[in-house]
Amino acid sequence: xxxxxxxxxxxxxxxxxxxxxxxxxxxxxxxxxxxxxxxxxxxxxxxxxxxxxxxxxxxxxxxxxxxxxxxx
Numbered sequence: 261x262x263x264x265x266x267x268x269x270x271x272x273x274x275x276x277x278x279x280x281x282x283x284x285x286x287x288x289x290x291x292x293x294x295x296x297x298x299x300x301x302x303x304x305x306x307x308x309x310x311x312x313x314x315x316x317x318x319x320x321x322x323x324x325x326x327x328x329x330x331x332x
Contacts, residue, residue, distance in 0.1 A: 265316045275322060289315050298325035305329070 264270040270279050270289075275297045280290040288310035298305050301321040305328065309315045 263316055263319045265312065267312060270312070270315065291315055291319070293322065295329045296324045296326040297322050298328050300325075 262269075264273045264276075267279065267281070267289075270276055270291055275293055276291055277294040278292040280292070282288060282290065288308060289312060291307040293299065293305045293307075295305070299307050299318060299321050300323055301318060302308070305325075307315050307318045307322075309318060
């Protein structure tokens with residue numbers, strides 16, 4: 261499956277539950293993943309970066325992790 265690169269691609273991706281854009285406050289982008297997806301490098305079911313390009317790179321580390329969701 262293609263890794264999202266644009267805001268619209270993140271918003272429409274089947275692994276993504278919600279996207280929060282906090283660029284005005286300087287906090288960047290928050291990509292919240294649906295169960296059972298998990299970002300291994302962030303060690304969370306979300307991705308937080310300051311640019312969409314960085315979010316796209318981190319998205320490569322998204323895997324299914326049912327055990328996290330059973331015991332958060």
